[in-house]
Amino acid sequence: MDAGVLETAFLQAQETVGRQGDIVRSLKAQLKDGKVERSAVDEAIEMLKQVKIDLERKQKALEDATGKTASANKEAFRSAMLNALERRLFFIPSFKIYGSVAGFYDYGPPGCAMKQNVTQTWRNHFILEENMLELECPAVTPEIVLKASGHVERFTDFMVTDVKTGDCHRADHLLEGALEALLEDRKNPASPEAAKAARDLLARVGELGAEELGAALTQYGVKAPDTKNDISAPFPFNLMFKTSIGPRGDLVGYLRPETAQGIFVNFKDLLYYNGSKLPFAAAQIGNSYRNEISPRAGLLRVREFTQAEIEHFCNPADKSHPKFQSVAEVAPLLYSRELQMGDEKKPKRIPLGTAVAKGIIANETLAYFIGRTYLFAQRASQWGGVGLNADRVRFRQHLQHEMAHYAEDCWDFEVECSYGWVECAGLADRSAYDLNAHAAMSKVEMSAYERFAEPQEVDVLSIVPNKKELGRLFKKDAKAIADALEAMSECDALEMAGKLAAGQAAGIKADGQAFEMQPGFVEIKKQRKKMSGRNFTPAVIEPSFGIGRILYCVFEHCFYTREGDDQRSVFSFTPVTAPVKCTVFPLLQRAELNERAEAMSAALTRERLSNTVDTTGTTIGKRYARTDEIGVPFAITIDYQTVEDSTATLRERDSTAQVRVPLAELPALVRRLTDMELSWQEVAAKYPAQAQAGDE
Ligand SMILES: Nc1ncnc2c1ncn2[C@@H]1O[C@H](COP(=O)(O)OP(=O)(O)OP(=O)(O)O)[C@@H](O)[C@H]1O
Numbered sequence: 001m002d003a004g005v006l007e008t009a010f011l012q013a014q015e016t017v018g019r020q021g022d023i024v025r026s027l028k029a030q031l032k033d034g035k036v037e038r039s040a041v042d043e044a045i046e047m048l049k050q051v052k053i054d055l056e057r058k059q060k061a062l063e064d065a066t067g068k069t070a071s072a073n074k075e076a077f078r079s080a081m082l083n084a085l086e087r088r089l090f091f092i093p094s095f096k097i098y099g100s101v102a103g104f105y106d107y108g109p110p111g112c113a114m115k116q117n118v119t120q121t122w123r124n125h126f127i128l129e130e131n132m133l134e135l136e137c138p139a140v141t142p143e144i145v146l147k148a149s150g151h152v153e154r155f156t157d158f159m160v161t162d163v164k165t166g167d168c169h170r171a172d173h174l175l176e177g178a179l180e181a182l183l184e185d186r187k188n189p190a191s192p193e194a195a196k197a198a199r200d201l202l203a204r205v206g207e208l209g210a211e212e213l214g215a216a217l218t219q220y221g222v223k224a225p226d227t228k229n230d231i232s233a234p235f236p237f238n239l240m241f242k243t244s245i246g247p248r249g250d251l252v253g254y255l256r257p258e259t260a261q262g263i264f265v266n267f268k269d270l271l272y273y274n275g276s277k278l279p280f281a282a283a284q285i286g287n288s289y290r291n292e293i294s295p296r297a298g299l300l301r302v303r304e305f306t307q308a309e310i311e312h313f314c315n316p317a318d319k320s321h322p323k324f325q326s327v328a329e330v331a332p333l334l335y336s337r338e339l340q341m342g343d344e345k346k347p348k349r350i351p352l353g354t355a356v357a358k359g360i361i362a363n364e365t366l367a368y369f370i371g372r373t374y375l376f377a378q379r380a381s382q383w384g385g386v387g388l389n390a391d392r393v394r395f396r397q398h399l400q401h402e403m404a405h406y407a408e409d410c411w412d413f414e415v416e417c418s419y420g421w422v423e424c425a426g427l428a429d430r431s432a433y434d435l436n437a438h439a440a441m442s443k444v445e446m447s448a449y450e451r452f453a454e455p456q457e458v459d460v461l462s463i464v465p466n467k468k469e470l471g472r473l474f475k476k477d478a479k480a481i482a483d484a485l486e487a488m489s490e491c492d493a494l495e496m497a498g499k500l501a502a503g504q505a506a507g508i509k510a511d512g513q514a515f516e517m518q519p520g521f522v523e524i525k526k527q528r529k530k531m532s533g534r535n536f537t538p539a540v541i542e543p544s545f546g547i548g549r550i551l552y553c554v555f556e557h558c559f560y561t562r563e564g565d566d567q568r569s570v571f572s573f574t575p576v577t578a579p580v581k582c583t584v585f586p587l588l589q590r591a592e593l594n595e596r597a598e599a600m601s602a603a604l605t606r607e608r609l610s611n612t613v614d615t616t617g618t619t620i621g622k623r624y625a626r627t628d629e630i631g632v633p634f635a636i637t638i639d640y641q642t643v644e645d646s647t648a649t650l651r652e653r654d655s656t657a658q659v660r661v662p663l664a665e666l667p668a669l670v671r672r673l674t675d676m677e678l679s680w681q682e683v684a685a686k687y688p689a690q691a692q693a694g695d696e
Pocket of ligand 1: 290292299300302303305307423424425545546547549
C-alpha cells in the first residue's frame with residue numbers, strides 16, 4: 001500500500017486513541033457522579049484497548065512500508081504540516097524580504113487569531129477562574145532588578161564556536177545530538193557498555209560544568225555541524241539582550257528574559273491591594289526575550305516569545321489549596337523522579353489526590369496547578385481546553401540535581417511532538433527565594449503578617465544597635481546607621497550576625513553610604529517571646545507557560561491528511577482555538593445566493609463568530625478542502641433550496657457530516673457549538689441529514 005495512505009491511517013489511529021482516551025476519562029468522572037453505568041465505562045476501556053492495538057499495527061505497517069524509522073516518519077509528518085502552516089500564512093519568518101533573522105517569527109492572520117484564542121483560553125482558565133491579580137509591566141528592565149534575581153550573573157548557556165567560521169553553537173545541544181546519533185546508529189550499533197555510558201551522559205548533559213562538557217565533546221569527537229570543523233572549548237554566554245536606558249546611556253537595562261520579575265517587584269503593593277491577605281496569585285502575560293545561541297526547532301525555540309506566568313504567594317507553613325478537591329480525582333500522566341529512575345522509565349496516570357497523599361508531589365497548591373494545567377491542555381474541559389491529545393502530555397518531575405538549591409519541588413509540563421517531549425510550562429515551588437532576593441537588594445520589606453488564633457511562643461529576631469558606640473564613632477551618621485540596622489531583613493541580619501560572631505566586619509548601607517560594622521556595634525539574637533502574630537516572607541509557587549510552544553504542539557496534535565487521491569491537509573482545531581469558526585459558501589455565483597451568504601455572514605458576526613465568505617467559483621469540495629486546511633470547524637452552504645425554504649447546509653469538519661438547518665437558527669446554533677455547549681452528535685440527532693456533495 002502507498003506510504004502516504006499508511007501515514008494517514010497511522011495519524012488517524014493516533015487521533016482516535018487520543019479521543020477514546022478522553023471518552024474513557026469523561027465516563028469515569030460521570031460514573032463517580034452516578035450519571036452512567038459501570039458497563040459503559042468498561043465498554044469504553046475495551047474500545048480503548050482495541051484502538052491502541054490498531055495504532056501499534058498501523059505504526060508497524062508504516063515503518064515496514066517506508067523502511068524508515070519512527071523519527072524519519074516524524075520528520076516527514078512535520079514537513080507536511082509546516083508546509084500547510086506556511087502556505088496558509090499561520091506564521092512567516094520575520095523580516096523575510098531582508099533574508100530573515102533566526103529565532104524571530106511573525107504570526108500571519110490565522111496564526112495571530114489562534115494565538116489570541118489560546119491566550120484568551122489561558123486567561124479564562126487561570127486568571128478568571130482563580131480571581132488572580134493581572135499585571136502588565138515593561139519589557140525593558142533596569143539592571144538592578146535582574147542583578148537581584150540572579151539573571152545578570154547566572155542566566156547563561158554554554159557556547160562553542162566553529163574555529164574556522166566563528167559560527168556559534170549551544171554546547172549541550174551539540175553533545176546531545178552526537179549522543180543521540182550514536183544511540184540511533186543502526187549500521188554501526190554501539191556496544192552495550194558504550195550505549196549505556198552514552199545514555200547515562202545524555203541524562204546529565206544539562207548539569208555539566210564547562211570542564212566536563214568540554215571533556216565530553218572531545219571524547220565523542222564532536223565537530224561543528226555543517227562544516228565539520230573543530231570547535232572551541234565551551235564558555236558561558238548570557239542570554240539577555242542588553243540595552244541602555246535614556247540618552248546618556250549610563251543606565252544599563254535588559255529586555256526581560258521572563259515576565260515573573262515584574263510581579264515580584266510589585267509584591268508589596270499587590271499584598272496591600274489584596275487586603276494584606278494570603279494566599280493570592282498574580283499573573284502576567286507578555287513577551288520575553290532570550291538571545292538563544294542557535295535557535296532551532298522552528299517556533300519552539302525563538303528569541304522573542306509570549307509567556308504567561310503566575311506567582312501564587314502563600315504561607316510557607318500552609319501550602320494547602322482551598323480548591324484542591326476539584327482536581328483530586330484528575331489523573332494526568334505523572335513522570336515522577338522514582339519512575340524516571342526505575343527500570344520501565346514510563347510515566348503513570350496517578351490521581352492528584354493520591355500523588356499528594358503519597359508525597360510524590362510536594363504540596364496541594366503545586367498539585368492543584370498541575371491539575372488545572374492538564375485540564376487546560378485537553379480538548380474538552382469547562383472552558384474548552386486548547387486541544388492537545390491527553391495521552392501525549394505528561395508532567396515530569398525535576399531530578400534532584402536539576403532543581404535550584406532553594407526549590408522545594410518542580411514539574412515540567414511536557415508535550416510529545418515530532419521533536420520528542422517538549423517543555424511547554426514549568427511548575428515550581430520556589431520557596432521564599434525571589435522575595436528574599438528583592439528584599440535584600442532593594443531594602444524594601446517583602447513580608448506578610450500572620451495573626452495567630454491564640455498567642456504563641458515564637459523565636460523572634462532582636463536587633464539592638466549599640467547607640468553609644470555608634471555615636472562615638474560615626475557622630476552625625478550614627479542615627480541613620482542605627483535605623484538601617486533595625487530595618488534589616490531577617491536574612492541580612494542573620495548573615496551579619498554570623499560574620500560578627502566570627503570576628504569579621506560586615507557592611508551596611510545607610511543614607512546611600514557604606515559603613516563597616518565590627519563586633520560589639522550591634523547585638524543580633526533570637527529570643528523566645530509570646531506573640532499574637534508574626535511577619536514572614538511568603539513562599540511562591542510559579543506556573544510559567546510559553547504560549548508559542550503550546551500553540552505549536554496544538555498544530556502538531558491537530559494535523560492530519562484526509563484519505564483520498566489528493567491527500568488533503570486538515571487541522572482538527574477545537575472550536576475554541578480555531579482561527580475562523582465558520583465559512584459561508586454560496587454554492588454558485590448567483591446574486592440571490594451571494595446576498596443570502598452575506599446576510600448569514602453578518603448574522604454570524606453579530607454572534608461574535610469570526611467567519612469568512614468564500615465566493616470563489618471553484619467546486620464546493622475544493623472550497624471545503626481550503627477551509628479544512630486552516631481548521632475551520634463549521635461551514636454553511638447556501639444553495640437553491642435556501643431560496644425556496646430558507647434552510648441551509650451545516651457541515652462539520654472532522655466527520656464531514658452535513659445537516660439541513662433553518663437559516664434563522666444557524667447563527668445561535670454555531671455559537672453554541674463553538675462555545676462547546678452543544679456537541680455535533682446532538683445537532684446531528686436533531687436536524688435532518690443532508691446528502692454530501694459529490695466531490696467531498
Ligand atoms: N526560547 C524560547 N522560545 C519559546 N518559548 C520559550 C523559550 N524559552 C522558554 N520558553 C517557554 O517559557 C516557559 C518557561 O520558561 P523557563 O525559563 O522555565 O524555560 P526553560 O526551562 O529555560 O526552557 P528551555 O530549557 O527549553 O530553554 C517554558 O516552559 C517555555 O514554554
